[in-house]
């Protein structure tokens with residue numbers, strides 16, 4: 573009887589644990605989250621990223637292969653805030669039954685202002701800005717949510733995940749300290765930037781930068797000629813020289829603004845996706861340092 577009890581207890585605990593040789597299979601919706609899961613999960617996880625480097629998660633079309641990969645995963649990590657409009661369809665099609673981590677859970681989202689016409693076509697967003705990762709303080713919350721998800725899916729390695737999360741949070745603190753010092757070089761009145769796609773409101777909120785964009789929050793929203801014309805006037809009036817295009821959006825509008833204002837379009841910013849491993853933004857921390865460096869150099873010309 574005692575033997576039977578022990579055997580049952582052993583079987584019950586074994587079914588809850590991930591076998592030691594196997595890594596926890598995790599699917600992340602886009603490249604930034606793939607990086608964060610890797611930072612916390614280390615060699616205990618195998619991470620598959622759906623929308624890879626330089627990919628645009630706003631307009632992503634999942635493939636049947638994505639469904640297959642997801643069906644074998646134990647954890648799904650998404651941004652939330654309406655960023656991945658396609659994720660529910662994919663989950664349904666794949667019959668995935670595992671847990672889902674909404675990384676942005678607990679942050680205070682920025683509401684989208686429907687004051688320019690571009691947003692009239694903005695169907696698949698909630699009424700909040702999804703690009704919360706552009707504020708490193710929010711990423712601290714992302715890391716906590718991801719860590720809680722990993723611990724729940726793989727409690728045997730809880731200590732490992734928590735320790736790595738703590739190390740990463742310290743690196744986020746260092747990033748913020750460095751960024752504050754860099755931004756201090758730019759007077760408040762000169763903290764104005766034009767980007768092609770409106771993806772930097774959280775960065776702007778954190779560092780007191782006003783970002784202006786001809787295209788809305790969503791890369792599939794159309795910019796109107798009137799909106800672009802107004803932006804050109806504003807750039808001339810306020811002498812904004814800091815113009816940037818992101819790795820996920822079309823440079824045409826910014827080239828037009830550049831022609832009409834005489835300001836040069838600066839190096840590309842990484843907004844919604846990392847670069848490849850050889851690019852300037854292969855992981856979140858490097859991406860932020862790169863973007864902030866480029867923005868500060870641009871704003872100094874204002």
Ligand SMILES: [Zn+2]
Pocket residue numbers: 630703769770771789790791843844
């Ligand atoms: Zn975006």
